[in-house]
Amino acid sequence: MKDNKDKMYHLCKDHLHSYVMAETNDGYSFDGIITGLDDEYVYFAVPIEQANTPERTPASVNELRQYGYGYGGYPGYGSPFYGYGHPPRRFRRFILPLAALTAISLLPWY
Incomplete structure (x- = not known):
């Protein structure tokens, strides 16, 4: 077990700040950027799905407001279009x- 952990540590260290596909020992796989590493953990920035994709559409006007759209679909108060607020997050830690x-493989950026 320790050999696998050491192997993964060096593999992650070699691919630090790279876009990778990672697979866990329970079969789960995901893509992300390796942002940090220590003796026990590896830290990823994983892309968040876009809010208006077919899988996830806004449920209400209130949900649209959190992305800066006010009444009637126009940019509202707190909108990034007017210099207020922040753009939506694109990655989560x-x-x-x-x-x-169990595995790390390098992915292209495009």
């Missing part, structure tokens, strides 16, 4: 124990 990783 994901922390995974090194012992849970």
Whole structure:
């Protein structure tokens, strides 16, 4: 077990700040950017799905307002279009124990 953890540590260290596909020992796979690494954990930035994709459409006007759209679909108060607020987040942080990783493969950026 320790050999696999050491192997994953060096593999993650070689691919630090790279876009990778990672697979865990329970068969789960995901893509993301390796942002950090320590003796026990590897830290990823994992893309968040877009809010208006077919899988997830806004449920209400209130949900649209959080993205800066006010009444009637026009940009509203707190909109990034007028210099207020922040753009929606594109990545979330994901922390995974090194012992849970089984494979890392480098992915192209495009």
